[in-house]
Amino acid sequence: MPEKKLDLLQGTLDLMVLQTLAAMGSLHGYGIARRIEQSSGDAVLLNQGTIYASLVRLQQRGWISAEWGTSDNNRKAKFYSITKRGRKQLAQEAAYWQRLSSVMGRVLAMQDEGGDR
């Protein structure tokens, strides 16, 4: 595990939020953040602002929906859940991510080929 917490690009964070909601169902913002941190083995740095920026973005694109409810300690909070469009988007993005990370992995592991093209 790296010593420093990682900052994430917005796209990557969006992907993780969608995945979390798809797996956990309805969650409020704080719960999503906690869940991501846990799942990643506490490697990821999330602050309140980043999570909510992501949630607003995903809402605007119609990939998640929100409604008011009460949290565990009886507080009023907005709960988010993934939409049908969101699930389709999640599948696409997850697939792209796999491609990207595997290609990047290959490139990073590449040995010296030598010679100009």
Place this chain on the structure above:
Amino acid sequence: MPKTDSLQGSLDLLVLKILSRRPRLHGYAIMTAIKDWSGEVLRAEEGSLYPALHRMEEAGWIRAEWITKDSGRRARMYELTAAGKKQLSAEESRWQAVTSAVNRVLRTV
């Protein structure tokens, strides 16, 4: 999710890696290398490559030099600096960390 988004984060990493394996390339060759090595999956947007190269040049990770090709045309060749080598390994480990974190999230249900 726009593709350029996730690539911009890794464009630096790609360029540094490419230059570590194939020193002294000009901008067009770097762009071609990215395309080739990723099997056409990744494509750097042509125009935004140069600002990125110049930014890395100013940061001291790569250095550039004009050479005259046989055809008589001049080309600006880039190569990795010592600081760039260090930056490359930092970026690589960072990439590994991000990838493993994201993958862990994606795998959990």
Place this chain on the structure above:
Amino acid sequence: MSLWSRIVNVVRGDRLSREIDEELQSHIAEAIEQGREPAEVGAAFGSPLRRREQSRDIRLIPWLDSLRADAVFGWRQLAKKKVTSAAAILSLALAIGACTGAFRLIDALLLRPLPVANPERLYALAREAFYDGKMQSFDQWAYPSFQLMRAAVKDQAELIAVSYGDRTDLTYKADSEMEKAVVQYVSGWMFGTFGLRPALGRLLTENDDLKPHASPYAVLSYDYWNRRFGQDPKVIGRTFRMGDDLYEIVGVGPAPFTGTETGTVTDVFVPATMHPGAIHDDWTWHRTLAQLKPGVAVGPLRAKLDATSHAFEEERAKGFTGMSKEFIEAFLGQRLVLEPAAAGASNLQSEYHRSLIALGVLVALVLLIACANVANLMTAQAASRAREMALRVSIGAGRLRLVQLVLVESAILALLAGAMGGVFAWWSAPFVVGMINPPGNPVRLDLPADWRVLGFGLALTLIVMLLFGLTPALRASTVKPASALRGGEDPHTRRRTMHALIAAQVAFCFLILFVAGLFAATFERLSHRPTGFSPDRLLLLHTVAQREEAPVFWDQVAEHLRTVPGVATVALAGWPLLDGNAWNGFISVNGAPPGPDLAYFLAVSPGWVDTMKIPFIDGRDFRPGETAPGVAIVNETFAKEYFKGENPIGQSFAKTGELPCKVVGVVRDAPYRNVHEPILPSVYVPIRRIDAHGVVQPLSGATFIVRTSTANPMALASILRREVPRARPEFRVSNIRTQADLVRAQTVRERVLAMLALFFAAVALLLAAVGLYGVLDYSVLQRRREIGIRMAIGAQPGSIARLVTAEIFAMVLVGALAGVALGMASVRYIEALLYQVKAGEPAMLVLPSCTIVAAALLAALPAVFHAVRIDPVAMLRAE
């Protein structure tokens, strides 16, 4: 290194752009070579210009680059109108230089703190009393009084006695090698209180100052040690003879300390108790300084010192005989004051304080006039700048960028002017000090050109830049692109500003001319004040004898001098007129109680009146055998005051405490010690004096007054200096001056002030005229359509001229009136510098007014000429 390379790239901005372009083009060429379609490449690549700008902004510092671009643009703007730009820069340079030079002087003389510990807690003691109808200030103290005061305030402050630095004769070897050095008698604890450390040996301490005449030790100043001894370390232990005493040099002071008399560099410090006046109650000979301890309040301290001093004087007054009641009242009514002395205390300061401030104000006004000129210049150029502004606005420049554009142009002007001004300031301050030098006692004022002055100059340049650059900048930044690109905005607001500035310029110009006129008239009247004697061809030989010598021996020397070719007459006097020395006393006529005013005495030999060429009104000169007390010659003022219009010849009067004398002659008035004060009642008594037993008193020093037949008296100086010891070897000439020099020295301040004020008045007039010309010319340019049309429909040249100049002359009138008001208001502050000149005198007001009107007319001529020469046909056709 990245920051550095980005800064460097700003400088090679154009080359950078070309290089990036080349790289981008080579990319596109490579793509095409690889067989891709040019259109597709172009689409994929995006706009090359945008890409180039993106890269460029990464590789240099954008705001620095914008500054550079603005600087280039500003420089081109200035270069387009070389003449106006040069005029603006030169006038600003002169003004900034004069201001900085004036600051340098004021700082060196009045502001810069002494190089001692805690100068801000240093004060000088003075007494104020009401004598002769006005409040006067005295800063001389007697040593016993000083000792009492010091003891009284021991816990709150340390009092230090410091004598006035005088050029004194001393000798290091045999008597024949007399030299002059500036000697100060100072309290032994002065060096300790000031926290000074010696450069060599030791400094004086309290132990050196305990008993009168007990410690003949001396400390040299570093400056003197450097100048006279070349920093010879073996100077410690050397002795010198001064007067009757033999002193031993025990140390050298620290480098920056030259005494507390600003304007004089002290060479030798000796203990105060070595001064012959240290034991006398009634001999006042030194300044008193007070170094307050931390936290001590000035008010209560002053009261305590006042009380102690008062008690001392009251005790003294008990012993007064023969003084009028009014005098004693005024004497006891003295009030002690503490004046801040962080920058030292000297006569030079008190003499020139007001003059320097007045000059500073004049110079500041000249600067304002110059700024107004440049502001008008920048406003007039707003039109040519508007297009560039509009262009920038249309590609998205913010307001700040537009303001920056104008400010950068102003900055270039200001910096060029500031640099040139710095040179002028560097030269001018020592030049003015050189003008002040009184003969025989040169002013040595340290004029450091250091960070304070540099900082002032830079701050001034910055302020100047904002003064004339900010308003045009702010106004230009509100430009609307469409109207600007079409050809210009409404010029009305611009005109109003320019007119207001003209009015202000005229007002300031008038004020400067007015004040300069007052100073010039003062100098004129002062220098032409009749001296009552003929000062030309008079040589003064200050002579001392090793021991006191009888008057007959002095006469012998005089006899010998008369035989020297070129010498017309020789006489002897205690000191010359206008020397600054004074010997006075109260007069009682025919046994009546003494009058309230002092009369002034001078001991002279027979023939002195004739040598000085003072006309006799009645009576005769002294005869060779006559002695004092016994006979006296008085002047007109004395006769009028004490004998009330009767003929004083044959009448008697007495100086209080002395035998009466008989008046044998009345002579015309002559100033005794200062041409600024009214004529003092003067009594000339024989230099041959007898005591109560009839024994003739010997003299140790006197001045030979020599009238030469040659036009230049100084030509005989070295000959006469040799001849005096030839006559009698015990006699020696210690100083030679001319009477003309003494007279000239009296009016030095007025002369310097008048010269400088007139110079700045000329500069101000020139600047205002140039400014007026510029504004008129611009106005004609702006209104050429209107003028063309009017001429086409038959207007006469006269009415065109009126049209063009009417508004401007209205402004000139307003400005002149404002100037008059300012002038009247300011007279109160400079009254102390004037001599017999009333501000309300018609000539003083009329002359500046006429000058300004004449200058305005001259300035207007070219513009009017342009206006009437406009060809209406060509004008209308060009539309």
